[in-house]
Amino acid sequence: MELTKEIIDQLANLARLEFKEADTIQIKDDLAKMISFVEKLQEIDTEGVEPMLHMTDQMDVVRNDELKGSMDRVDAIALAPDADSQYFFVPKVIKK
Template identity: 45%
Template sequence: MKVDKEKLHKVAHLARLTIKPEEEEQLIKDMGEILEWVDKLSEVDTEGVEPLTHMTQEVNVLRADKAEKTIEREAALKNAPDQDGQFFKVPKVLKRND
């Protein structure tokens, strides 16, 4: 595929990029080289190769999402810099627009 100014500006529009006129020639050259490199992938024999859904065989091991009582409230609040006996107290970070 040949990259020209029209295609460059179309891709830039889709990517919401602003291209300066002095950058056009270099970007056209770079995009052409990228497309040539990607086109080399068509030379690879992929006969009998299953498409991948993930790059590795790793499986994400997650525990069941269930509520458990892991620490007593008093123990959690024991070293809190500021608390009211039931909750951690933190400085306000958001303003109300009332």
């Protein structure tokens, strides 16, 4: 497949990407490598190979829900490093 500037511009537009003209050469090389890899994969004989959706036969392996006790508010707040009678106080992590 021939990669042209128009194809790269169209892909960038579809992906809502903007990049400098100088980056186009690197992107073109990277896309060419990806396409080459996919073309090599198409050469592999997969006759008689069952398609796989998952790596193992196990599906949805989760534990059963179990009702367990919990700590009441008074005990939890007593253990907190910074709290009042109702709320935990935590450091601000998002600055506006």
